[in-house]
Amino acid sequence: MHAQAALRVTPLCVASNARGWMLRGVVRPRVSFAPVRRLGSSSFAGHRTINSKIFFRGTGLRAGSISAQRWNPPSMTVRRELSLSPVAVVAPSPAKTGADSELVKELGFEEVQEQFVDEYKSTATLYRHKKTGAEIMSVVNDDENKVFGIVFRTPPTDSTGIPHILEHSVLCGSRKYPLKEPFVELLKGSLQTFLNAFTYPDRTCYPVASTNLQDFYNLVDVYLDAVFYPRCVNDIHTFQQEGWHYELNDPAEDITFKGVVFNEMKGVYSQPDNVLGRVSQQASFPDNTYGVDSGGDPTVIPDLTFEQFKEFHSKFYHPSNARVWFYGDDDPNQRLRIISAYLDEFDNNAAAKESEVKVQPLFKEPKRVVEKYAVGDGAENARKHMVAINWVLSDTVLDPETELALGFLDHLMLGTPGSPLRKALMESGLGESIIGGGIEDELRQPQFSIGLKGVAEEDIPKVEELVFSTLKRLSEEGFSADAVEASMNTIEFSLRENNTGSFPRGLSLMLRSMGKWLYGLDPFEPLRFAKPLEHFKQRLQSEGVKGVFSPLIQNYIIDNPHRVTVELHPDAEKGKIDEMQEAERLAKVKASMTQEDLAELTRATEELRLKQETPDPPEALKAVPSLALSDIPKKSATVPIEVGSLKGSTVLRHDLFTNDVLYAEVAFDMRAVRPDLLPLVPLFCQSLLEMGTADLDFVQLSQLIGRKTGGISVYPSTSAVRGRTEPSSHIFIKGKAMAGQTADLFDLMRKVLQDVRFNDQGRFKQFVLQSKSRMEGRVSGGGHSVAAARLDGKLNTAGWISEQMGGLSYLEYLRDLEKRVDEDWPSVAESLNEIRNELLSRKGTIVNLTADERTLTNAESHVAAFLDAMPETGGNIVNWDRRLPLVNEGLVIPTQVNYVGKAGNIYDAGYKLDGSAYVIQKVIGTTWLWDRVRVVGGAYGGFCDFDSHSGVFTYLSYRDPNLVKTLDNYDATVQFLRQLEVHNDALTKAIIGTIGDVDSYQLPDAKGYSSMMRYIMGITDEERQQRREEILSTSVKDFHAFADALESVKEKGVIVAVASADDIAAANKERPGLLEVRKVL
C-alpha cells in the first residue's frame, strides 16, 4: 500500500483524501472541469464525500475544509443542460423488513443479527453464508438509489501493486461476459448512478448503483461474475495491458515499459503530496501490510509475475474472504437469491484467516524520515520543503465513544480556518499550506497527521515546535464554549442532512460500515450516531470541555511515542535520476536478449496490440445485459420552479421535500467587475469568509456560521451562453440552514458580503501563498484540467475569465501578487473593496430557494430584509471581450507522465447543436479514445468534452506516456466516425448511457441548483425535451455530420500539452515548431 492508497477513483477525481492519499479506480472520468467554473480545487468537490473521518464519514466534512465553505456545491454542471433525475428523494416512511426466514435457510444462509437503524430509517440484516462463510449486509429502506458492493480483504506483502492491477483486470472480461471490457460496456449503456472500483491499502471494493431495478440487477451480475470468474487469470494479455509489459515495436528501438497501472502510478509518484502521504504511512507501519504500497511502486511493479498475480486472485477473491453489501428499496429476498447462486459454487478456504490485517505494535521511540521528491530547477526550491508529523494513535480497538470524541477533537483543532491548530500553522508564516489530514480512521489503526508544505529547510524545526506548543496549549486551556457549540452544530447538521452530493448515500454508508466490518468488528456500529452523540453531549456537560479533550490530546498525541516525523526535500536531480535508472534497467534487459528474443518481443508487442485493436464479436457484446429504449422515460423530468421578483431582484422558488433544510443561493452579476480585477476574485471570496468584520474577528465569524447554519460558501461561476457572445458570470453566496434558522442564515450572508473588512495584510498574504501552493499541486496532479482551462481561454471569453481565476494565468498572477501584498498592500485592499462595490447591487441579482412550501413562505421576509440591505445602484456591466493568444503551448513541469489537450470551436465551423452530440461524444470517449489512448497507448485516461454552450470540443489525456502519438489519435477521430458502422445494439446502448448521464441522480438541493442554472442560461424545459428527443433518435447519419465538425478541430484546433521538458523537446523535434515552450514548475 502506498500511502496514497486509501482509495482511488476516476482519472478526473484525483481527490486526495485527508492525508493526501488518493482514490484509485479503474474508470474513465466524468468530465467535469470547465462548465461551471468554481474556485480552485473545489471542482473536484463531488468526490470529497468518499473521505472518511470518524463520524464525518461520507458527509463531505473533514479537517482542512471549513465546512462552512466546502460543502459540495451540487456536482451537476450546466453543460448537462438536459439533466435531471426522474424521481425525487423519498421522504422517510415506516420500516421495511429483511428477507423471509424460510428463504434464508433454504438458500444456505443464517441470520446473524438484525437491527432497525433509526438514523437512516433502515432495517439492516447481517447474514452468513454457511458453506463459505461469506457475510452479507442487507439494508432495506425507501432509497431508490440502490447500491451493491462486494469487498475483499487484499493486504499486499510487497509494492508490486497486485491488488491494484487485479482491481483493473477483473473488469476485463469474465465467464458469462467474455469480451474485452464488460465494464466499459456498462459505462456505455447503463443507467448506473455509480460504477467504479477502489483499491485501499488493505481491501478492494467493487460498488455499483442505479435507480432502475433491472439495470441494477444487470450491474450486480456483471460485477459478481467479474470478481469470481475473471478471464484475466487465464489470459496474460490483460495482465500485460493493465499491469506492465515490455514494449518493443522494432528490434532496433529501445524497450519501454507500458501498462495502465504502471503509468497511473507514475503520475501518483510525480505528485509531492502523494509522496509525502506514502512515505508517512510506510514509516508509520513498518511491520504490517501498510508498510508497502498496494497501488504499486513504478520501480517495483515490473517485478510482478503472472503466476503471483493469479495466485493472489485465487486466494483472496473467494467468498470466504468476501463482504457483500446491498442497500435500497429492492426486494431483500431477491438479493439473497442472486448472491447465493454465486456463493454456492465455492467451498470454504483459508483466505479469511490469511487476509487478516495485523496490528502494528506501537513504537517505544519516535522516528524521523528524510526523503526527496522531484522538482524543476529554480531559486524557489529553497522554500519547497515539506514536513509532517504522524502518530498512530492506538494498537487496540477504541470504544465508539473515544472515537467520537477524537472526531470532535479533530474538528475543533483543524475543522475550520479559525480552528486553533490550523490557525497557528497558517499564521506562523513558516509555510504555504497545511498538509496531513488530522485524524484518519479508515484503516486498522487510527492515525493523526499534521504538517506544512512550502517550508524553508531551516524552518522545519520551528514547524515541529509550533505543533507541539499549540497542542500543549490546547491540552492546558481547552476550547471555548463557542467553538465547541459551532463544531457540535456543524457535525449534527451534517449527520442529519446526510448530503452525500452526487455520491450514493448507500455507498457512503457501506464505506463507513466497512471501516469496522473489515476488521471483524461490529458493522452496525458505524451506522448509528444518535445515542453516542447524546451521551457525548452529557459528558461534555458533566466533565467539561477540558475534562473531555485534554486527556485525549495528552495521551493519544503528546505523550504517544509512536510518532514519525517526515521531511520531504525538493531535489531538481531526482526526476532525471529516476528516468536514467529506468532507461538503464531497460537497456540491461535488452542487452541480455538474443536476436531471437528481440524478434519474439516485437512479435508479442504486435500480438498484444492486434488483440487490443480487434473489436469484440457481436455475440460477445450481446452477452452484456442492457435495457431497451422502451425502458427509458420519454419525457425529461422537470423541477418545480416559480419565478417572482422582490425589491427589483429575481427570486426563484423550488418546492421540494428537503427534510426541513432551507438551501439558498444569491447570484450577483460578476460582469460588473473590471477585467483586470478578475484574478483577485477567488481571494476576494475567501476573504469574505476568513477576514472578519468590525465587530467579529474571523474566528468569531466562522464560529457564528458554524453555530447558526449548515455552512456558507462564496465562489465565482462562469459559462458561455449559446448564441450569445457575452458569457454568464456570477459570484454566488450559498448557504443552508434548518428552517428555524432562516433569519440567521440571511443575516450572516449579509454580514459576510457587507461587513467584512479587508484589512488583514498578514492573513491575505497567507491566502495568496495557500492558493499558489494549491495551484501548483493542481498543475502537477491534474495537468489535464490546467490544459483544458488554457484551451478554453484561447477559444472563448468565458474560458478566458475562468483561466484568469483558476488556470495558469491565475498561478502567474498569484506569484506577482505575493510581492504586491508586501510592497503595496493598500492598493490590493483597495482592489478588494472595488470588487465589492462593483458587485453588490439588487440589479440583476437572483435569489434561489429550495425547500418545502412552508419553509419557502417563511423565508420571504428574511429575503426581503436581505435585499433591502443591498444597494439599488451599481451592477453596471463592463466589456470583457478577451482571449489568450491562439498558439500551441508545451507547459513544462517535472513529471513522468503527460497531459495532452487539443480543442476547437465547432460552432464556428458551422455545427448546429443537436442532442445526438451527447451520444456521439460518449461513443468517442468510451470506444475510440478509450481503446487508442488508454488501452493501446497506456495512458490512465483519454477522453473528450463538448461544451454545448460555447461550442468548444476538447480532447484530453491523463497520465499519458505519449504526446505526439496521442495528438494523432485525436485527429484520427474524424476517420473513426466516418468509417463507423454503428450496429443497432451499440447505438441503443450509447443512447441509454447518454440518458443515464442526463438523468443523473440528484438530491433536492442539487435539483434546485440545476434549475437555477438553467434559468440563468436561458434553457427552457421545451428545449430540454427537444434535446432528449434528439438523443433518443440519434442515427448513424448524425455521426457522419459530427465527423465533419471535428474535421475543423483536426485542421485548426489548438494544442496545450502539460508535460516533461524531454517529451516536449522530442515532440518539437519530430514536428518542428509544434509547441511554444513555457516552463511552469
Ligand SMILES: [Zn+2]
Ligand atoms: Zn488504477
